[in-house]
Amino acid sequence: MEYKIGEVSNILNIPIDTLRYYEKKNIVHPKKSANNNYRFYDAWEINYLIECKKFRSYDFSLSEVEDILYHDSLTKFMDKIDDRQSYFEERLKYYTLLMEKNQVYQHSLHSIKKNLWECTLTEHPEIYYFIHRYNYTYKSKDQFGDFFDIWLGYFPFVETIIEIQEEAILNRDHCNEHGWGFAIKKRYADAFQIPLNEKIKHVESVKSVYTVICAGDKGSFSLQLLDKAMSFIEKHGYKLSGTITGNLLARVHEPDGYQRYIEVWLPVTKL
Known part of the structure; x- marks a missing residue:
């Protein structure tokens, strides 16, 4: 029994264009009619397509799938499956950290209204960062190298x-001088072995005043948005003790206009 490409597409839920692409990649070799170039798949070719779907679900590339289907010995096949275990362990590590990161982000977003313009004493998370833009001027990308x-x-x-x-x-x-750049918590930099050099700044965990500020549309950011935080520092017997850093939490469109929510840490020491 032979099946046309549309029938195979329906049986396996694989788009016709994908079936043609698989043919180009030597995953299957359907017969072609001499008269109209129609493709016909027998049960053997359909089995190869099923195996292809199976091994693609392991995140094998099509070239790897081709090797499995047409070239690999049992030893080579077992090596590929063994390698997948390491790959999945790395993916598990990545998505475990990503889930943790997203949970923290969720908490920050859901706490915006509570923390907006309010000030609390906390510890600044340990981070690495670099600045690539000062005010509205970007530094040359070449200054940072590959990292x-x-x-x-x-x-x-x-x-x-x-x-x-x-x-x-x-x-x-x-x-109103300020800079923008990229930052990563030390925990994640260590986990992924992010490259660092002398141009990367390091902020250790230090006592800080934490707040969330809100800026509007383009050109509306002002250091005076931190007036309340600076008043809090003075009122509670502290003084600013270093560079202020913060994260852009969200850019959103509210009924009263475009808004940017930024969480900020102001490092302090007791007077």
């Missing part, structure tokens, strides 16, 4: 960070 692209590949573990120097915040009535 710029490498860091981009680790979203969502890499976050968008804002940096505000102590001198700038103390002169915020007539200064």
Whole structure:
């Protein structure tokens, strides 16, 4: 019994274009009619397609599937399955950390309204970061070498960070200097062995005042958004003791306009 490509597509729930692509990749070799070039698949070829679906579910590439179906000995096949175990362990590690990261992000998002403009004393998480934009001017990508692209590949573990120097915040009535860049918590940098060099800044876990601020549309960010946090520091007998950093939590469209929510840590010491 032979089946046309549309029938095979219906039987296996594989799109016709995918079946043609599998043919180009030597996964199957259907017969072709000399008259109209119609393709016909017998049970043997359909078995290969079923095996292809099976091994694709293991995340094997099509070239690996071709080797399994047409070239591999039992030893080579077992080696591939053994390698998959290591691959799955790495994926499990990745998604376990990603689930943890997302839970923290969920908590931050659900706490925005509670923390907006409010101040609490907490510990700043230990992070690594670099700044690639000062105000509205980007630095040349070449200044960062390969690690710029490498860091981009680790979203969502890499976050968008804002940096505000102590001198700038103390002169915020007539200064709005700040930088933007990428940051990653030390825990994730260690887990994924993120490349670091002398251009990467390191922030240890330090006592900080934590708050969430809200900026509006383009050009609306101002260091004066931190006035309440600075008043809190002074009122409670602390002083600013270093560079302020923060994460962009969300860009959203609310009924009253475009809003950017940013969580901020202001490092402090007791007077």
